[in-house]
Amino acid sequence: MRTASKLTLDDVKIILEGAQKKATEMSVEMDIAVVDEGGHLLGFYRMDKAKITSIDIAINKAFTAACSRRPTHEYQAVAQPGAPAYGVNMSNQGRFMIVGGGLPITAGDEVVGGIGTSSGKVEQDMAVAQAGIDAFHSYVQK
Amino acid sequence: MRTASKLTLDDVKIILEGAQKKATEMSVEMDIAVVDEGGHLLGFYRMDKAKITSIDIAINKAFTAACSRRPTHEYQAVAQPGAPAYGVNMSNQGRFMIVGGGLPITAGDEVVGGIGTSSGKVEQDMAVAQAGIDAFHSYVQK
Amino acid sequence: MRTASKLTLDDVKIILEGAQKKATEMSVEMDIAVVDEGGHLLGFYRMDKAKITSIDIAINKAFTAACSRRPTHEYQAVAQPGAPAYGVNMSNQGRFMIVGGGLPITAGDEVVGGIGTSSGKVEQDMAVAQAGIDAFHSYVQK
């Protein structure tokens, strides 16, 4: 047996609110998903004009980041034609997202979940996901 | 053309918080989902000990209630063997839930979404879903 | 944040071996699956004459037991026609197993995973799953 940390719903609300706040500041409305370390949904917000197609994308970015334990944007280069992981995005029933906007949520050196955001440009999605992470770390450090 | 009412993220948080509060009072931890009138996810909370299998169930109860415009428990009787809608729960790729805990969210005589809850006994799920609806109506009337 | 316990691969081999030993004693060859608390596969053995259709069933019994935190056989009664959870086995993309042979794996009062077995009669599946659990608890207590 080994021990691990788990996000609580209180943590999840901090993360979702942090991400929503950043999206509002950037004037882009997003779908924002938080999952546990097994990729299962913990919390979700759809901002009013976020895309419906981005619900699935946000959830699956969070899933991919949590379960591969890497930011989704790091898979862009290795999944390109000619690169060694070309085709990886077809795995996991197509849930493996290689578009930026999915980040692992860590506590110490442990991955405890993932956040995924979608509806904006990739840089916007990445910034909003990062704001969710930052809100969590500020909160935990208190 | 016609006009329709739409839930906002502010409304959704009211509904989720109302449901969570009731579940806490009842000492049962639940998955709580709110969807729009098209059955697409607007918001989701997983309470800390809610079941992982109930994520899918909560979301699909909300989907079924919103898109069929009826509470999910009303389908129990008609979906029994020998009853006229036997087999309906196989439709919609198995997403059609006939277990209680899914309620349409209405504004006037219009269905604007659905709430679905899961992890407790059916009566508990139904009470928590109703508390979400009640919180919404109290808020709207103010 | 909260803390949780996790099964290691060493634990998983103890569980699989304990279940295989019991199946051998009972002269029935089985598919045996162990999953984590999120329902994700940790280990799997197919005994030589175990059924191929039972691979999916064993894995999904383990998934259901871990993620609903209840033995799968406890869902038989409530999922019958006329009972309150009729239709629940259609949820989770049909992965929700209500046939005996899936048991949660616990450490203290915490569910840390699930075991699922299939290929025999239901009582045989249940006995083999229990033997896996027993092997784990004997090992942990040492």
Next chain:
Amino acid sequence: MRTASKLTLDDVKIILEGAQKKATEMSVEMDIAVVDEGGHLLGFYRMDKAKITSIDIAINKAFTAACSRRPTHEYQAVAQPGAPAYGVNMSNQGRFMIVGGGLPITAGDEVVGGIGTSSGKVEQDMAVAQAGIDAFHSYVQK
């Protein structure tokens, strides 16, 4: 009629242990799957820090190698845009893996199964899969 060779669970454990040993030596924790000649799961180990997204990938690399009777990495070149098998990885419901780390398991000139590994760099996955094969051949020759 013809006769065929079949892997036993004893063989499968030799293969899994051989692969796990190599992964441990390389300080990378992996998901390791062994399937029969029909691509159906025979055995599986998840090492403690192996990726959850790699469960599906390891199983499907093993499936692809066994059922196409070729190493998965041999499909990389032919599946590139402009190459003759472009799109092949969409076949078999997306289970056709073209990333290295899947190898057929042979006995004489016969394919009797496949091994698939995932969580490391592609070269690491390939080395761990090969170590599983090597362990099997050493064992069979005794």
